[in-house]
Amino acid sequence: MKYNVILIGSGFGSLTAAALLAKRGMKVCVLEQAKYPGGCASSYKRKGYWFETGATTLVGLDEHMPLHYLLKETGIQVPFRRLETPMQVHLPDGQLVTRFQKLDEWIGEAERVFGKGRQRDFWEHCFKISQEVWRTSLEQRSFPFSNPKDVWQGVQHTRPRQLRLLPGAFRTMEDLLRRYGLLENRLFVGFVNEQLLITAQNHMEEVNELFGATALCYTLYGNYYVDGGLIRLARAIEQYLTSKGSSIRYRHAVKSVNATAEGYDVTTGAGTFQCRFVISGIPLNNTHELFRDEHLKSKLRRYTLPSEKLNGAFTMGFVIKNRFRQSVLHHQVHVPEGLPIIGSKSFFVSFSHPNDTERAPSGHTVVAVSTHVSDPEHSVIYDKKPLVEAILALMEKEKLLQREDILYLDSATPGAWIFWTQRAFGMVGGYPQYRHIKPWQMKDARLDHKGAYICGDTVYPGQGIVGTCLSGIIAVHKLLQDHF
Structure with missing residues (x-):
């Protein structure tokens, strides 16, 4: 045909x-x-419930x-459904950080948890960069250039404000934290690194300012379910x-x-x-x-x-009884000592909306958990039980569930991702x-x-x-x- x-x-x-x-x-x-x-x-x-494949x-x-x-x-x-609060982050010192969508509210929260310093200057700079990156991305659809016509169209659509983005391609997020005097704040550095993993798939010393600022600010835009x-x-x-x-x-x-x-x-x-x-x-x-x-x-x-430069994922999908309604659907839990076997220092949790009866009947909630597995080709997980137990224990500690409420649970390694998606090495999240x-x-x-x-x-x-x-x-x- x-x-x-x-x-x-x-x-x-x-x-x-x-x-x-x-x-x-x-x-x-x-x-x-x-x-x-x-x-x-x-x-x-599966089992009458709808689980997310990857993105949540x-x-x-x-x-x-x-x-x-x-x-x-x-x-x-x-x-x-627009989410009133995009995410909460559970820090290793026991503090809970709420990632508010409004910039001023978020800066206030960041100052409360990480100390004032130059938090406001840092986040206002990142948000300004992210706004211009998104605006430019739809204006410059010939980018990256690979023939003369691309270059000509790029020139035609170039605006002075776009040129101000160029230095950000040569600076890393580590450079940006240093510029604002935040590099010695270890709690904040850990927060930034694990947040960057969600969208940029890497840490601050590798992620350039343009992608990093945009990645860190995704909670400052409309988040939906x-x-x-x-x-x-x-x-x-x-x-x-x-x-x-x-x-x-x-x-x-x-x-x-x-x-x-x-x-x-x-x-x-x-x-x-x-x-x-x-x-x-x-x-x-x-x-x-x-x-x-x-x-x-x-x-x-x-x-x-190669696999050495990519990430796979260990994922869990389970169903729990609704003991209480989750007001925030997305959570990141930091694990400074690293998870067993894979060493990941955080994992991401997403709950189905309490009013969504298409994914689960009333009174039940579908939960998705994911964490990075570096070099997936060579990170074979033979026994998932210690990893599952560690994640469940941390979720109980953070009051994200009670184990007796679990009705169904399944987990998957990067090998399962290869089977499901056929993606090389079971890679997730892109490059x-x-x-x-x-x-x-x-x-x-x-x-x-x-x-x-x-x-x-x-x-x-x-x-x-x-x-x-x-x-x-x-x-x-x-x-x-x-x-x-």
Whole structure:
């Protein structure tokens, strides 16, 4: 069957690109190896409950942000619940930090917990940077540049305020803390490092100021919850595609992509599909293996990262009886001594909304726990019990649950992620930020400069639903710029 565009994988970058292309009247087909859409921003059903696959937080609906742009362009509507309080952080000294959304409230809380010092100056600077980063990201859709037309369009859309961001690409978050006299505050340094892991996948000495400031400030924007789980957002995009004459084909794992005179042959276990253009929404580590062109494979391999520079995850999903209503759904618990086996110094907890009866019946709550596993290829977890016990004990200590309320519990290692998602090494969260890789050095959306493109969390701009959404927007922009 012939399509205008085939997208590999139904992660949020792919879904974004598919929706925007379908809006332009193109016949689009998304090939997905699983039975649900959404990739690492989806949900799955087990024992009658809906668990999140990976991502549990949702931002990007504010003006000048990618998800807002996508929904405005397509008219897709999803009933979101705005969270009054985005997150709480449980520090190693026993203090509880509430990450308020309003900047002044958050600065007051940061000063209360970490001491005044120059907290206000630091957070006002970070928030200003984050606002400009998001605004610029939609204005500069040709970035990163990979041909003369990109450069020309970049120049045309350059504004003086954008140029003020440039020094931030050469400074790390460690430099920024030093600038504001906060580097000797060990409690604050630990807080910053574990918060950066959530969205930048790395610590302050590696994360540049542009990504780091934006990552730290994601709680200062609208944070949302979707009843039924994030799969509901993916399903809404799927319905939009169907209404435009396009589709998602499940249980279609792509085996190879071969360039032809008229476009590409994309082969799955179920057959071969023809298309004029192809967009990969799976990681670079997986993408470069699909192409038969050895020169292209070699070229793309230079952008891939080995397991030693990536993160996997240990995850837990369980159901508890509602002994009390959670007023804050998302929590990060710091573990300065490190968790058993893997050594992670924090874990993230998300509760389903107490009024969401789509994920669990009234009186029950679905809980998701995740923590980083560095170098997942070589971090084999043979016995999960000590890790599970340590996390449950800490959650009890922090009054996030009582063990006798648990009705069901399951856990998974990076090996399970390989099985579920087919992502190389069981990688989660995309490529971590590294100081030696500047934003303009990240892989841009073009794969072969003919008709193959890429989006997702291993190319610019990287992690999170909002980042992969932007990558899908950029891929579409470059495809249309190149060929229409």
